[in-house]
Amino acid sequence: MPLASDQQTHIPGTADLDNPLYYLENFETVVRWVRRFHSDLLTADEIGKVDGLLSLDQPARALLARMVMRTGDLFRVEKFNYPEIGVPVNDAVSALATKGWIEDNPSVPLAELFRLFTLGELRTALANQISAAGLPATAAKGLLKDTLIPLHPDIAPVDLWLPDVSTQVIRLNHMALFDRLRLMFFGNLRQSWSDFVLVELGHQQYEQVPLSAESRAFDKRDDVDRYLVMHHCRERLDQGEAPETVWQDIPTANENAWLESRRGRLLFELGKLAERGGNTELALKAYRLSGHRESRLRQLRLLERLKQHHEAWKIAQAATDEPRFGAEERGLERILTRLAKKLGEALPQQSERPQLTAFTLELDNPDGHSVEWAAMQHLSEPDTPVAYVENTLINGLFGLLCWPALFEPLPGAFFHPFHTGPVDLYREDFVERRQALFDDCLGTLASDNYKTRIRDTWQGKQGIASPFVIWPILSEELLEMALTCIPAQHLERMFRRLLGNLREHRSGFPDLIRFRPDHNDPNRRYEMIEVKGPGDRLQDHQTRWLEFCVDHGIPVSVCYVRWTDR
Structure with missing residues (x-):
């Protein structure tokens, strides 16, 4: 209707x-x-x-x-x-x-x-x-x-x-x-009746997006039924029911991409539980049907463990033509290298990677602070302040600049007034549906207009929930220092990489940012620093961000911290 x-x-x-x-x-x-x-x-x-x-x-x-x-x-x-x-x-x-x-x-x-x-x-x-x-x-x-x-x-x-x-x-x-009424209103079963009270108490504010005739979570009763069945299947798994019995009730695939992504996550979780319980046949079947971004790597590692090397080689080779996400690309390289040695195949060609700048600090830490905090305190100087921002700063600047695109009331994006962001944020066509809007937002980076837009949004939307802006961390002082020191060209390069894969690329940013507002080179008035403590190593998603920055002239480095032996 x-x-x-x-x-x-x-x-x-x-x-x-x-x-x-x-x-x-x-x-x-x-x-x-x-x-x-x-x-x-x-x-x-x-x-x-x-x-x-x-x-x-x-x-x-x-x-x-x-x-x-x-x-x-x-x-x-x-x-x-x-x-x-x-x-x-x-x-x-x-x-x-x-x-x-x-x-x-x-x-x-x-x-x-x-x-x-x-x-x-x-x-x-x-x-x-x-x-x-x-x-x-x-x-x-x-x-x-x-x-x-x-x-x-x-x-x-x-x-x-x-x-x-x-x-x-x-x-x-x-x-x-x-439960059905709540699901049709919220579009999920995570949000509860108390969400209303939280809004009134001031614990959460939501952007008021105009709702249209297409503003509904579901258009078919069958889709509501499928959601509820999958939700109950996941509850049964969480309560310890055997994956073999839950498997019997998981719905078959259908054409609804959103529900298929939920089905993929359910199958992935079922596969992990089946694998943990020793039912490798069911685990492999669930991974094959899943479509979850991590399921193929999990399937390949299980095949390796089962010594089904030829089957794993065939799947891994086919996957390299269309990796699902960046981490899978690196994982496939490692698996193919191991399999090639076992099967006598030619080793896959490794992609060239830029050299990362690294330095080491030996620090005293009698109070047991985190390694990031200790490094920040040591590196901070009055004329070169350092902030511990991790994923919050660049994501926050992106969220402020692109607020109009993120909260555009497109069909299927918002269907009640209590969304923290568009429900299609991680769907494959998210950016494509809003391409002109994102182009307009990023187009302001060609002049100083972007600074005005970011400042106005920071002021006008203060406290309103956003999937990218963490208000308590993004202070006005930090915001102004970032706008002063980070060149627009660097922001555009990072923002465009974000848009290439919002789910994956919104994490992995370096822990610290050191500002040098008086540096002669405008491209060197800041530096992002990834901090690693003793025994810690770079994760794939962190390495990919660091290498991207090096490739695009964005100043980054890795700081390895050693504790002073007292």
């Missing part, structure tokens, strides 16, 4: 925390938004439930919202303390039970009782079971759990488990529907 043309006048917001029922208002914002703009992705039964929910009396809706926002679906009524709902809790419970939103006295496994009840209550209620298991009456809760749960695997109503405990336990029904 296309979104209504007046959607712009109904952008959801957060409730005022002075309202005691702020959480209900936030909860119903999600429910009403999905009901209005996503009803084509809901079944008639789900729409009926949503409409029934919204027609409940306010106290019942408030209690329902409270339960949805809490962990789990089982609750003790006597533990509820919500005077703001305006009626006795038992009245709201009865109203919800009448409409089928809760189940009274549900059948539960014994494990749930250990979550709901105190040790004292359980010792009294389970006295017979504790005695029959040969445990002392004073046994700790952990021991009781470990012993009794395997002995009593069946489920039973709470009043049968605990006949002498004065309690009322209820189960919230339809949690799957609430």
